[in-house]
Amino acid sequence: DIQMTQSPSSLSASEGDRVTITCRASQPVSNFFHWYQQKPGKAPKLLISTVSNLESGVPSRFSGSGSGTDFSLTISSLQPEDVATYYCLQTNNIPHTFGQGTKVEIK
């Protein structure tokens, strides 16, 4: 299985701060890499597909980058509504695997 390791596991930042979450795959996943946002009691919501493609309706303060095994999700200016847990997902191999999640809070 491809292991997906996110860091940090949690973070607390001020409104307006720039926040970056990283995800490292145990082997290359090409652009079969995606980011999700999950709020309590809700299903995960697709934010970014294939490394850097922002989904329709997702604020432009979210961006994704990376290649090979190292990827990142950046929120350029953290807003209260961004409080959530963020997950990365690789769909390059079976089984598909998620990162363990990064919980983002506002100070």
Place this chain on the structure above:
Amino acid sequence: QVQLQESGPGLVEPSQTLSLTCTVSGDSISSGRHYWSWIRQPAGKGLEWIGRICIRETAQYKPSLKGRVTISADTSKNQLSLSLTSVTAADTAVYYCARGPRYGGVPSPLDYWGQGTLVTVSS
């Protein structure tokens, strides 16, 4: 608009079989354009991919669940099914169905998700 809705018993006894259905609207499973996946999430924990199916081929599963899990599709009802045998408390989770990835080796995500259904394994 693609919508998925999970349904099934909320309580299953240990050693019994967990059976869930996912009803799809706004897309057709029979088109073969996508895989359809099942994912679960224990309370307070992360997401675990269980397996996927596309009508063009046999289902694929997470190896650690293989032997206990079966995913099938009913194209006449536009539904997916998940069966998990010999359940234990460790199988207690919210179970989601989702569309994706696209068939044919195209880089693509799980784009549409159901709201999830909680299944508790307890006597």
